[in-house]
Amino acid sequence: MEKYAILKDDTEVLFRPSISHDFEMVWELFSTLSEESLRFLPHPFIREEIKHMMTNINHEELLPIVAVVEESDSRRRIVAVATLGFQQGVARRHRAEFDIVVHDDYQGRGLGAMLTQHMIDLARERGLRKLYLKTSTQNLRAIQVYDNMGFRIEGRLVMEHYHHSRQEFGDDFRMALFL
Ligand SMILES: CC(C)(COP(=O)(O)OP(=O)(O)OC[C@H]1O[C@@H](n2cnc3c(N)ncnc32)[C@H](O)[C@@H]1OP(=O)(O)O)[C@@H](O)C(=O)NCCC(=O)NCCS
Numbered sequence: 001m002e003k004y005a006i007l008k009d010d011t012e013v014l015f016r017p018s019i020s021h022d023f024e025m026v027w028e029l030f031s032t033l034s035e036e037s038l039r040f041l042p043h044p045f046i047r048e049e050i051k052h053m054m055t056n057i058n059h060e061e062l063l064p065i066v067a068v069v070e071e072s073d074s075r076r077r078i079v080a081v082a083t084l085g086f087q088q089g090v091a092r093r094h095r096a097e098f099d100i101v102v103h104d105d106y107q108g109r110g111l112g113a114m115l116t117q118h119m120i121d122l123a124r125e126r127g128l129r130k131l132y133l134k135t136s137t138q139n140l141r142a143i144q145v146y147d148n149m150g151f152r153i154e155g156r157l158v159m160e161h162y163h164h165s166r167q168e169f170g171d172d173f174r175m176a177l178f179l
Pocket of ligand 1: 036037038040041100101102103106107108109110111112113114134135136139140141142144145148
């Protein structure tokens with residue numbers, strides 16, 4: 001489940017499963033996202049909730065993968081997180097829900113695409129048949145990444161989420177990739 005990737009600007013990134021000790025680095029990621037990134041995420045993020053989630057991961061239900069870089073001052077930093085959410089039962093265990101966030105400092109360097117590909121590879125290795133996700137219809141960058149990876153729009157979910165900063169509801173696309 002571990003893999004090294006090289007970004008467009010030659011930065012080396014390690015993809016690996018997250019562990020509970022990653023909490024401070026993951027919190028730093030979520031707590032320093034820009035308004036533009038937060039616009040497309042179900043925040044506000046609460047420190048204690050994320051801590052609880054990270055220390056109580058049920059691996060039957062969730063596979064969280066982090067992207068770790070070593071920055072110039074030798075400081076390790078988590079710059080992206082992606083998850084596969086599994087469901088139980090014979091009618092649902094063929095599919096998983098995909099989610100991803102890349103920190104603003106590392107967006108636009110190919111990391112979103114590479115981490116998405118890694119998650120697709122992991123899903124295939126587990127024998128899954130379908131990956132699906134929800135994204136705001138306004139999240140053109142995310143839609144581009146998913147489309148490049150082969151995800152297709154399955155439908156539009158009207159008033160599916162709430163934009164906290166704008167205090168308004170927005171539509172989502174549901175997208176899916178068949179494996
Ligand atoms: C969406 C996200 C995961 C993408 O990751 P990333 O590392 O920035 O993406 P990449 O650098 O791999 O690729 C970006 C692609 O979007 C394209 N793009 C950038 N801005 C765009 C825009 N406004 N409209 C359309 N495409 C755009 C780029 O050209 C590139 O496509 P290409 O490889 O075909 O040239 C990341 O920006 C992010 O986490 N955003 C905030 C949170 C979020 O939206 N998460 C997803 C929730 S569904």
